[in-house]
Amino acid sequence: MNAAYQLLIEPFRYPFMxxxxxxxxxxxxxxxxxxxxILLRRLAFMTDALTHTVFPGVVIGYLLAGEGGIFxxxxxxGMATALLLTALTRHPAVSEDAALxxxxxxxxxxxxxxxxxxxxxxxxxxxxxxxRILTVTSGQLVQTFAVAGAVxxxxxxxxxxxxxxxxxxxxxxxxxxxxGLLDLVTNGIVALVVVASVRxxxxxxxxxxxxxxxxTGRVLxxxxxxxxxxxxxxxxSAGWIGLAVSYDVSLHHGLRLASGATVVLVLIAVYxxxxxxxxxxxxxxxxxxxxxxxxxxxxxxxxxxxxx
Amino acid sequence: MTPIxxxxxxxxxxxxVGGLISxxxxxxxxxxxxxxxxxxxxxxxxxxxxxxLNLYLGAGAFGVLIVLGVLLLSRRPDHDTTTAIGIVLSGGxxxxxxxxxxxxxxxxxxxxxTVGQILTVGPPDLIAVAAVGLxxxxxLVVAGPRLSFRAFDPVGYAAAGHRPALxxxxxxxxxxxxxxxxVPAVGAILAxxxxxxxxxxxxxxTHNIVAMTVLAVLAAVGCGVAGVWISTRYDVAAGGTITxxxxxxxxxxxxxTAGSRVNLRRPPAPSRRGPPPRE
Amino acid sequence: MDGESxxxxxxxxxxxxxPLPSPVLELDGVQVAYGSVPALEGxxxxxxxxxxxxxxxxxxAGKSTLIKAVxxxxxxxxxxxxxxxxxxxxxRREVAxxxxxxxxxxxxxxxxxxxxxxxxxxxxxxxxxxxxVDRQATADALExxxxxxxxxxxxxxxxxxxxxxxxxxxxxAAQPRLLLLDEPFNGVDAVSEQALLDAIAGLKQSGSAVVxxxxxxxxxHLACEEVCLLNRRQFGFGPPQATLTPERLRxxxxxxxxxxxxxxxxxxxx
Numbered sequence: 064m065n066a067a068y069q070l071l072i073e074p075f076r077y078p079f080m081x082x083x084x085x086x087x088x089x090x091x092x093x094x095x096x097x098x099x100x101i102l103l104r105r106l107a108f109m110t111d112a113l114t115h116t117v118f119p120g121v122v123i124g125y126l127l128a129g130e131g132g133i134f135x136x137x138x139x140x141g142m143a144t145a146l147l148l149t150a151l152t153r154h155p156a157v158s159e160d161a162a163l164x165x166x167x168x169x170x171x172x173x174x175x176x177x178x179x180x181x182x183x184x185x186x187x188x189x190x191x192x193x194x195r196i197l198t199v200t201s202g203q204l205v206q207t208f209a210v211a212g213a214v215x216x217x218x219x220x221x222x223x224x225x226x227x228x229x230x231x232x233x234x235x236x237x238x239x240x241x242x243g244l245l246d247l248v249t250n251g252i253v254a255l256v257v258v259a260s261v262r263x264x265x266x267x268x269x270x271x272x273x274x275x276x277x278x279t280g281r282v283l284x285x286x287x288x289x290x291x292x293x294x295x296x297x298x299x300s301a302g303w304i305g306l307a308v309s310y311d312v313s314l315h316h317g318l319r320l321a322s323g324a325t326v327v328l329v330l331i332a333v334y335x336x337x338x339x340x341x342x343x344x345x346x347x348x349x350x351x352x353x354x355x356x357x358x359x360x361x362x363x364x365x366x367x368x369x370x371x
Numbered sequence: 372m373t374p375i376x377x378x379x380x381x382x383x384x385x386x387x388v389g390g391l392i393s394x395x396x397x398x399x400x401x402x403x404x405x406x407x408x409x410x411x412x413x414x415x416x417x418x419x420x421x422x423x424l425n426l427y428l429g430a431g432a433f434g435v436l437i438v439l440g441v442l443l444l445s446r447r448p449d450h451d452t453t454t455a456i457g458i459v460l461s462g463g464x465x466x467x468x469x470x471x472x473x474x475x476x477x478x479x480x481x482x483x484x485t486v487g488q489i490l491t492v493g494p495p496d497l498i499a500v501a502a503v504g505l506x507x508x509x510x511l512v513v514a515g516p517r518l519s520f521r522a523f524d525p526v527g528y529a530a531a532g533h534r535p536a537l538x539x540x541x542x543x544x545x546x547x548x549x550x551x552x553x554v555p556a557v558g559a560i561l562a563x564x565x566x567x568x569x570x571x572x573x574x575x576x577t578h579n580i581v582a583m584t585v586l587a588v589l590a591a592v593g594c595g596v597a598g599v600w601i602s603t604r605y606d607v608a609a610g611g612t613i614t615x616x617x618x619x620x621x622x623x624x625x626x627x628t629a630g631s632r633v634n635l636r637r638p639p640a641p642s643r644r645g646p647p648p649r650e
Numbered sequence: 651m652d653g654e655s656x657x658x659x660x661x662x663x664x665x666x667x668x669p670l671p672s673p674v675l676e677l678d679g680v681q682v683a684y685g686s687v688p689a690l691e692g693x694x695x696x697x698x699x700x701x702x703x704x705x706x707x708x709x710x711a712g713k714s715t716l717i718k719a720v721x722x723x724x725x726x727x728x729x730x731x732x733x734x735x736x737x738x739x740x741x742r743r744e745v746a747x748x749x750x751x752x753x754x755x756x757x758x759x760x761x762x763x764x765x766x767x768x769x770x771x772x773x774x775x776x777x778x779x780x781x782x783v784d785r786q787a788t789a790d791a792l793e794x795x796x797x798x799x800x801x802x803x804x805x806x807x808x809x810x811x812x813x814x815x816x817x818x819x820x821x822x823a824a825q826p827r828l829l830l831l832d833e834p835f836n837g838v839d840a841v842s843e844q845a846l847l848d849a850i851a852g853l854k855q856s857g858s859a860v861v862x863x864x865x866x867x868x869x870x871h872l873a874c875e876e877v878c879l880l881n882r883r884q885f886g887f888g889p890p891q892a893t894l895t896p897e898r899l900r901x902x903x904x905x906x907x908x909x910x911x912x913x914x915x916x917x918x919x920x
Binding site: 102108154158160162163164165167168169170171172173175176179180192271275319320323325334 | 397402466560561611
């Protein structure tokens with residue numbers, strides 16, 4: 064028990080660690096929940112593209128207005144992405160995933176070029192890519208709290224339309240739901256969460272927070288409310304454990320572990336356990352097989368990347 | 372040869388190889404998969420460096436494992452492909468970061484992996500790219516028609532007695548090989564530009580596979596060489612300028628071909644899941 | 651007029667003493683185009699309460715397009731559609747649509763009863779909790795398609811035919827006055843097919859009108875008072891007996907082979 068205390072509670076007597084923890088708890092819970100939406104709507108690629116396209120926004124914002132400009136810069140870049148993507152996908156000769164790839168790489172490259180012009184190139188790049196969780200300020204905490212609150216309220220209010228349009232797009236259209244508008248709201252929410260997470264965990268690791276907890280939740284349960292709660296809890300706990308472990312290992316075992324990356328590894332380890340555990344559980348409980356005639360061969364090679 | 376000359380040759384070679392394979396990547400809807408592979412190969416590079424092995428071989432061997440892993444993971448019926456890819460992508464990259472952060476000089480190496488170091492390539496790198504180029508050419512020459520068949524009519528392909536899984540594996544491994552040589556030059560994220568943008572650009576001009584391939588190669592080589600030149604002129608990251616060049620070429624092509632007949636007709640999509648489209 | 655009569659239910663004209671109730675669906679010279687490409691033209695007919703009409707024609711004939719037009723999802727290039735006396739958009743609350751079940755993700759984490767409850771969402775709104783009335787309507791709808799005992803199972807664990815029945819139950823729960831079905835019997839097993847037919851008959855009895863796109867001529871005969879032959883334009887609208895003649899079928903299908911279950915097979919030569 065003492066060891067657990069040592070690991071999980073003790074590091075957080077320092078204010079900077081406490082702030083880091085609060086930020087990760089909020090972001091983990093928020094990203095976990097929004098991740099369910101991403102999972103069900105098959106938005107993983109678009110989300111990943113967003114994490115790369117906000118990068119030039121982050122750089123430009125920082126160059127123009129220091130730390131405070133990062134959020135605004137990322138937001139502008141996120142919106143530009145959404146608009147360009149919508150326009151590009153209407154073009155008959157451009158497939159959605161090719162469009163995303165070109166957008167993603169071009170925007171990111173602009174950020175890279177800008178950063179490389181400045182001195183101290185490599186350190187800044189790392190900060191943008193992996194965030195600076197240990198230098199989170201109270202002001203940022205308030206901002207994150209506001210974003211999380213707003214997003215969760217919107218999700219709660221729109222939960223039924225979102226459910227219907229995600230499950231049965233055609234049927235929803237027929238029933239009069241504004242599917243295009245809801246797509247826009249969803250993409251906007253994802254963009255907002257990405258932007259809010261960029262400073263703390265960086266662009267490279269946001270995607271893990273958004274995808275893995277929800278995927279784990281899906282492995283654990285067939286029921287949507289359970290999946291959402293599980294994803295939020297997993298996201299938050301992985302933040303806690305990852306932060307604690309990287310602190311402990313860095314300090315007491317001489318091995319410097321990047322905290323963001325550690326969080327991701329914790330998430331994936333939990334996912335792996337869930338997969339393995341789920342398989343064992345199904346064997347033991349003799350549950351009815353969960354694979355009824357799947358209509359299609361769900362494989363990478365059918366190009367079913369489900370980009371909207 | 373000077374570093375700049377070597378970089379130009381590398382960019383041209385990489386452009387040619389990337390351009391060739393990009394047609395397959397775009398037609399088979401593999402950009403996201405390619406992105407995931409560039410990230411997931413990263414731990415292999417780090418492990419190879421830690422173990423003192425040749426980086427290309429180490430990354431390559433690891434890459435084979437990853438390809439097999441993703442293929443297996445994506446065959447689970449209750450798992451959609453994008454999620455599987457996303458998980459592999461973030462997990463692989465995080466693993467690489469963790470491995471790397473345990474060493475010193477962390478940030479510099481990470482940057483090199485993310486944005487590449489084309490200006491430090493030497494003859495061994497050029498040879499590696501050329502070798503992969505031969506591999507890609509061999510694949511396209513031997514299996515080109517079959518790849519097209521498989522792309523546009525997978526049911527027919529299997530019914531004709533071929534083994535789709537084998538062809539798929541060959542294609543994915545070849546893509547991985549290109550990634551392994553492209554990443555040291557232009558970095559993990561920007562390698563996707565070399566592997567996707569050329570075909571995306573070409574497709575705006577033509578739907579004919581052969582013409583598309585030629586155009587893709589030309590576009591890629593052009594952007595590569597131009598990118599290196601701009602980077603040395605203005606002292607900015609070469610991986611970045613090459614990619615921006617591809618983006619600009621794409622945008623320019625969009626504008627230039629707007630309203631042309633080629634673009635009024637949607638090309639037949641390779642088989643999607645589910646029943647064929649109704650009216 | 652012979653087989654092209656619009657009036658419901660069989661031979662002869664009605665006595666004018668009893669005024670006819672206004673039809674649930676009126677199609678008047680309907681024309682739909684995608685850009686400059688005509689997709690449908692010259693569609694005319696009415697469907698009264700308690701009646702079913704089958705939309706029959708080959709793939710690409712415009713059956714789905716017509717359904718979308720009745721739902722108000724595609725604009726008309728000409729003519730008029732009236733649903734319950736108003737425009738399709740305004741009548742949406744009284745109209746329910748049943749898509750083909752294979753467009754849905756079998757892995758989606760939702761139960762059978764939750765799917766059916768979705769049919770009530772327009773009544774329930776965004777925030778209110780489902781009431782006892784809603785829950786009863788859901789249970790009744792499931793009962794009508796014979797799947798009450800599967801209520802708590804995940805939707806994707808059902809067979810294709812069963813899922814189709816659940817989607818019908820979802821429509822029934824909305825208590826629509828017009829029901830639109832897109833190829834409801836495709837790939838459906840015999841048990842589910844019977845259950846679907848029974849449920850549709852039940853809906854008709856309670857006064858709803860039904861429009862179904864189908865390939866199956868035998869079922870059209872069985873379940874529908876009228877058929878509408880379509881292939882980019884209308885080749886007939888009337889009772890099956892009079893309208894499903896070999897000449898009209900040949901004209902509609904334009905020389906393709908047809909299967910008819912039962913003892914008649916029509917093979918038309920090109």
